[in-house]
Amino acid sequence: MSTRKIAIFDTTLRDGEQSPGCSMKLHDKLLVASNLEALKVDVIEAGFAIASPGDFESVQAIANQVKTCTVASLARALKGDIDQAWAAVKGAAMPRIHTFLATSPVHMQFKLRMSPEQVLEQATNMVRYARSICPEVQFSLEDYTRTEEEFSWRVIEAVIAAGAKVVNLPDTVGYAIPEEFGARIARVMSHVPNITDATIAVHCHNDLGLAVANTLAAIRAGAGQAECTINGIGERAGNAALEEIVMALRTRHDFFEGLSCGVETTKIVSTSRCVCSVTGSRVQNNKAIVGQNAFAHESGIHQHGMLANRETYEIMTPESVGLSQSQMVLGKHSGKHALKDRLEQMGIPLSEEHLQELFTRFKDLADAKKVVTDADIEALARGLSQRPDSQQKLVFDRFLTSTGNTTTDVATVRLIVEGQQVEEVAMGNGPIEASFNAINKMLNLHVNVENFSVSAVTSNVDAQGECNLRVRHNQRVYLGRGVAQDIIEAAIRAYVHALNGLLEDEQRMTSNAAAMAAATAGSSLV
Numbered sequence: 318m319s320t321r322k323i324a325i326f327d328t329t330l331r332d333g334e335q336s337p338g339c340s341m342k343l344h345d346k347l348l349v350a351s352n353l354e355a356l357k358v359d360v361i362e363a364g365f366a367i368a369s370p371g372d373f374e375s376v377q378a379i380a381n382q383v384k385t386c387t388v389a390s391l392a393r394a395l396k397g398d399i400d401q402a403w404a405a406v407k408g409a410a411m412p413r414i415h416t417f418l419a420t421s422p423v424h425m426q427f428k429l430r431m432s433p434e435q436v437l438e439q440a441t442n443m444v445r446y447a448r449s450i451c452p453e454v455q456f457s458l459e460d461y462t463r464t465e466e467e468f469s470w471r472v473i474e475a476v477i478a479a480g481a482k483v484v485n486l487p488d489t490v491g492y493a494i495p496e497e498f499g500a501r502i503a504r505v506m507s508h509v510p511n512i513t514d515a516t517i518a519v520h521c522h523n524d525l526g527l528a529v530a531n532t533l534a535a536i537r538a539g540a541g542q543a544e545c546t547i548n549g550i551g552e553r554a555g556n557a558a559l560e561e562i563v564m565a566l567r568t569r570h571d572f573f574e575g576l577s578c579g580v581e582t583t584k585i586v587s588t589s590r591c592v593c594s595v596t597g598s599r600v601q602n603n604k605a606i607v608g609q610n611a612f613a614h615e616s617g618i619h620q621h622g623m624l625a626n627r628e629t630y631e632i633m634t635p636e637s638v639g640l641s642q643s644q645m646v647l648g649k650h651s652g653k654h655a656l657k658d659r660l661e662q663m664g665i666p667l668s669e670e671h672l673q674e675l676f677t678r679f680k681d682l683a684d685a686k687k688v689v690t691d692a693d694i695e696a697l698a699r700g701l702s703q704r705p706d707s708q709q710k711l712v713f714d715r716f717l718t719s720t721g722n723t724t725t726d727v728a729t730v731r732l733i734v735e736g737q738q739v740e741e742v743a744m745g746n747g748p749i750e751a752s753f754n755a756i757n758k759m760l761n762l763h764v765n766v767e768n769f770s771v772s773a774v775t776s777n778v779d780a781q782g783e784c785n786l787r788v789r790h791n792q793r794v795y796l797g798r799g800v801a802q803d804i805i806e807a808a809i810r811a812y813v814h815a816l817n818g819l820l821e822d823e824q825r826m827t828s829n830a831a832a833m834a835a836a837t838a839g840s841s842l843v
């Protein structure tokens with residue numbers, strides 16, 4: 318029996334980040350990248366370096382942080398894009414440039430306005446160029462599934478000859494059907510003469526809900542790299558979900574004989590939660606593998622069967638994906654070193670200042686709660702802002718609410734605003750709205766709050782609450798996240814988190830405008 322290791326290429330930070338409302342800040346991306354490294358994916362696509370200075374900065378920071386995975390940047394098949402991608406990933410232990418060009422008739426004619434021969438030439442030249450500066454190059458034939466097959470074989474052969482080590486065949490618009498896609502991949506394997514010099518990858522979108530099925534069919538037919546995202550996030554209906562591909566290969570190893578991947582499956586749930594938190598988008602309860610109900614057995618018949626033998630209704634164990642029931646990891650007598658060690662094992666490296674902040678919150682929690690679990694610590698870490706409190710404009714201090722079903726809700730909130738204590742009182746529909754109104758009054762702000770959600774970190778009544786929300790101001794959106802044992806406090810912390818992003822942005826725009834004005838004034842003097 319032949320054995321094949323399938324490379325897992327994670328694009329949560331690139332294609333995933335392109336999904337509406339899933340944009341992430343640098344600090345969040347670094348956190349996701351460290352989770353992906355602990356998950357042992359083979360490749361992390363860190364972003365699209367030319368897209369913006371922020372994207373460049375995050376690809377570069379991830380490239381410098383990650384040690385054991387390849388780090389890739391996306392680049393159109395253009396010299397400028399490729400140069401930017403290389404500048405961003407060159408510090409990586411294993412850098413890769415991922416360049417792409419569309420090959421389907423509709424894309425070539427209407428988007429690129431190029432003939433097939435021009436596309437073939439551009440793809441070959443750009444792969445050769447990328448290969449001259451970067452040791453590992455991947456080429457994608459965008460909209461491959463609507464590409465004329467014989468033309469695709471010519472492109473694949475040419476880019477392999479030009480030095481591409483990986484050739485990706487994306488189902489860009491989620492159009493493929495598993496049997497058909499598998500058969501196409503099998504024909505690539507048998508019709509492209511130099512196919513053994515490269516790995517074939519697939520990248521499937523989920524428009525028809527078939528992304529994972531298509532990916533698995535392609536793997537069976539010879540693809541050696543699966544592109545996917547955590548929780549299946551991505552453009553439109555998303556990408557193939559990493560956790561579903563990996564657990565299908567593992568659970569049905571009898572069917573996928575000889576095929577395996579190196580993912581550390583016990584890190585799946587924590588990585589999924591981390592992505593939910595940083596994007597503020599939760600997965601639906603019945604989502605395979607990582608949904609809240611994925612391992613819940615509700616009906617009497619099922620529970621009876623489970624008690625007799627778990628295998629009656631369980632094809633994989635919750636422990637295999639990291640859902641071990643709340644283990645008590647640390648208590649109120651634990652020191653900072655123990656906490657630091659635990660965080661490192663969980664793939665959450667923190668700066669000294671962040672660690673101190675987390676330690677204070679951990680001690681408060683350990684005082685209030687009987688059991689502090691890994692999930693609690695992880696949630697507290699997710700609740701930290703990009704910068705430590707000492708560098709934030711607004712820091713939550715305390716709150717008091719008066720609430721009930723027969724009175725108007727009133728909240729008093731105290732924040733530290735640029736080092737000064739400021740307190741305000743306001744009314745609202747419910748204690749959370751009253752608290753937000755108090756903050757708005759204090760800062761003289763008018764913003765819209767969207768996508769407000771609160772969930773419990775663990776399933777006990779003394780669980781911490783985690784609040785995620787978005788604040789919209791002048792067409793810009795800022796994510797906020799807060800964790801606390803009291804859900805009102807969690808909501809205030811999330812609101813303050815989002816407002817800090819907003820104030821930082823406004824300050825940056827004001828100083829850019831001032832610099833521009835100074836430069837213009839200077840040039841008119843010359």
Ligand code: KIV
Nearest residue numbers: 417457459460487489
């Ligand atoms: O969906 C797609 O085709 C892509 C490519 C850039 C790989 O995301």
Ligand code: ZN
Nearest residue numbers: 332489520552
């Ligand atoms: Zn895509």
